Each structure stands twice: as structure tokens, then as C-alpha cells.
Amino acid sequence: MSAKLSDVAKLAEVSTATVSRVLNKSGYVSKKSREKVMLAVEELEYKPSKVASFLASRKLAFNIGIVAGKRLFRVLSDQSDQFYTIVLKGIEEFFAGNNMRGSLVPSNNFSEDYDGYLLIGGEITEEDIKKAKETKKPVVLIDQYLAGVKVDCVVSDGYDGAIYGMKKLISKGLKKIVNIHGPLSHFGFKDRFDGYISAMEGAGYLPKAYEYDEDNDNMSAIIDLLLSRYGLPDAVFGCNDTAAIRAMEELQARGIKIPEEVSILGFDDIVNSSATTPSLTTFKIFKHEMGVVGSRRLQSLLIGNEPRPTKISLFTEFVQRESTL
Numbered sequence: 539m540s541a542k543l544s545d546v547a548k549l550a551e552v553s554t555a556t557v558s559r560v561l562n563k564s565g566y567v568s569k570k571s572r573e574k575v576m577l578a579v580e581e582l583e584y585k586p587s588k589v590a591s592f593l594a595s596r597k598l599a600f601n602i603g604i605v606a607g608k609r610l611f612r613v614l615s616d617q618s619d620q621f622y623t624i625v626l627k628g629i630e631e632f633f634a635g636n637n638m639r640g641s642l643v644p645s646n647n648f649s650e651d652y653d654g655y656l657l658i659g660g661e662i663t664e665e666d667i668k669k670a671k672e673t674k675k676p677v678v679l680i681d682q683y684l685a686g687v688k689v690d691c692v693v694s695d696g697y698d699g700a701i702y703g704m705k706k707l708i709s710k711g712l713k714k715i716v717n718i719h720g721p722l723s724h725f726g727f728k729d730r731f732d733g734y735i736s737a738m739e740g741a742g743y744l745p746k747a748y749e750y751d752e753d754n755d756n757m758s759a760i761i762d763l764l765l766s767r768y769g770l771p772d773a774v775f776g777c778n779d780t781a782a783i784r785a786m787e788e789l790q791a792r793g794i795k796i797p798e799e800v801s802i803l804g805f806d807d808i809v810n811s812s813a814t815t816p817s818l819t820t821f822k823i824f825k826h827e828m829g830v831v832g833s834r835r836l837q838s839l840l841i842g843n844e845p846r847p848t849k850i851s852l853f854t855e856f857v858q859r860e861s862t863l
């Protein structure tokens with residue numbers, strides 16, 4: 539195990555603040571104490587954190603542009619979104635402890651005044667990334683991945699979650715499983731959709747999917763079409779909790795019992811998912827961690843650490859509640 543700053547301080551019989559002053563060459567330290575610190579560093583083979591050293595030498599905070607598409611910028615501005623508001627809190631908490639500050643800006647505002655950018659959400663396009671890169675500043679995507687663009691990103695592993703969820707439903711004897719998803723230009727929806735298709739085809743069952751327009755709420759029309767053309771499904775898999783909850787509401791409004799007649803599975807684990815009747819079985823996305831991990835990755839890029847683009851994928855967690863058998 540590598541030595542820590544506190545180990546150096548203990549061996550040198552000085553405070554950690556004194557060790558920091560010696561290593562950062564800042565402030566007064568007596569010759570005797572300085573020599574004791576350097577001997578302890580050599581004996582323990584202590585290697586200072588590149589991040590810590592950089593931040594200690596920096597007088598001003600990094601100024602970060604937190605960029606969102608038009609719709610997401612609107613809902614984040616009034617904190618009405620149950621997903622990205624938590625992502626944003628993770629970002630803000632990391633910034634507070636790491637000499638960084640951020641401003642929420644719309645996707646048409648790529649000012650060179652920012653030291654770097656966090657681009658969040660499925661509305662982010664290749665054109666947005668191109669504009670951000672033109673500023674020559676580091677860029678990290680959160681909850682969005684665009685194939686072939688090769689830009690740093692942090693996403694949840696929806697494909698793995700969908701595979702796991704379908705296997706759970708199929709193991710209960712459910713075969714007619716319908717997927718209701720958002721726009722497939724959003725990586726999260728596409729990833730979960732692909733997992734659903736793979737699991738259904740792998741089990742020898744026919745996939746059936748419908749696209750949900752959350753802004754115009756076309757769920758009533760989807761359920762009418764589903765029941766008239768496909769019949770009563772065994773289960774509905776919503777690619778996010780909002781779609782799953784709306785599907786459950788529309789099915790219940792037509793006298794269909796959940797989960798006795800149709801099981802409902804969601805994705806995201808937003809706050810409302812545990813308050814539905816019955817409570818929604820879903821997958822927990824670690825939203826706060828996505829914000830923290832994305833911010834940490836941007837920090838590494840800002841100090842020139844590990845510069846090659848990286849795709850970081852966080853696994854989800856299955857949350858069994860009452861809406862599935």
C-alpha cells in the first residue's frame with residue numbers, strides 16, 4: 539500500500555500542514571523540519587498526488603460550463619427533474635471540495651471563458667461536442683455517448699440492466715414483454731432498448747416496442763394501439779420510470795390489474811417510483827455518482843492527467859417492488 543501524507547507527517551514528527559508546505563514549497567518551514575520531511579518522503583517512497591499538488595498551487599478555481607440541451611436546461615433551472623437534478627448535485631458537491639465552480643448554460647453557449655465543459659443529457663449532439671471542442675477546452679459527457687465521436691463520457695450500463703430485467707421476467711413465465719422507450723438518439727434509451735431486443739431474441743420471443751413522447755404524453759394512444767393490435771401483454775418494460783408509471787396508469791384506467799394481469803418494470807429509480815400503487819419495480823441508476831465521476835474525469839483532463847478519451851460505464855441495481863410478479 540502506498541504511503542499517505544499522514545504517514546510522512548507521523549514519521550517526520552511534524553503536522554500534515556508542514557509536510558504540505560515543504561512539498562508545495564510554500565510558507566515558512568525551519569531547515570530542521572524540512573530535512574526531516576524530505577528524509578521521511580525518501581524512506582516511505584511517498585509520491586504526492588498530482589491532483590492535490592496541482593490544486594494546492596492554483597489560486598483560482600476552475601470555471602466549468604455545465605451544458606444542457608434546451609429542454610433539460612429548462613427543467614434543471616427550476617429543479618423539476620427527478621433524474622438530472624441529482625446528477626447536478628453530485629457535480630456541485632465534487633466542485634465544492636475540489637476548487638472548481640460551475641455555471642449551468644444552454645447548449646448554444648460555448649464561451650472560451652470556461653476552463654472546461656460537462657455536457658449532460660441525451661439532447662447533446664455531435665454538433666454540440668464540435669462547438670465545445672473548438673474552444674480547445676476539455677469536454678466530458680454525462681449520460682450521453684455518441685458512437686465514433688471519441689469524447690470522454692460517463693454513462694449507466696442500461697444494456698446489462700435490461701438483459702438482467704428481461705431474464706427476471708422470463709424466469710416468471712412471462713413471454714409477451716413489450717418495451718416502451720424514449721427517443722433512441724438518447725444513448726440511455728438506445729442502450730436499454732438494445733438489451734431488451736437481445737434478451738427477447740435470445741430467449742426465442744418476439745420483441746415489440748413503442749416510442750413514448752414524454753413532452754406530448756402519447757401513452758394513452760400507445761396503450762390503445764397495444765391492446766387492439768397486440769393484445770394484453772404479460773409485462774411492460776419502460777425504458778425510464780416515467781414511461782413505466784404512465785403505462786401502469788393507463789392500464790389501470792382500463793381496469794387491468796398490476797401485477798396480476800400485467801407486470802410493469804421501469805428504469806432509473808426516480809423518487810416517484812416508490813410512491814406508486816403498486817410501487818414500481820425498477821433499476822437504480824447511481825445518478826449522484828455519475829455527476830461525481832464525470833467531474834473527477836474532467837478534473838483529470840484539466841491537469842493533463844490520463845488524456846486519452848475514456849468511456850466509463852456504471853452498473854445499475856435491480857430494485858424489486860410490487861409492480862412485477
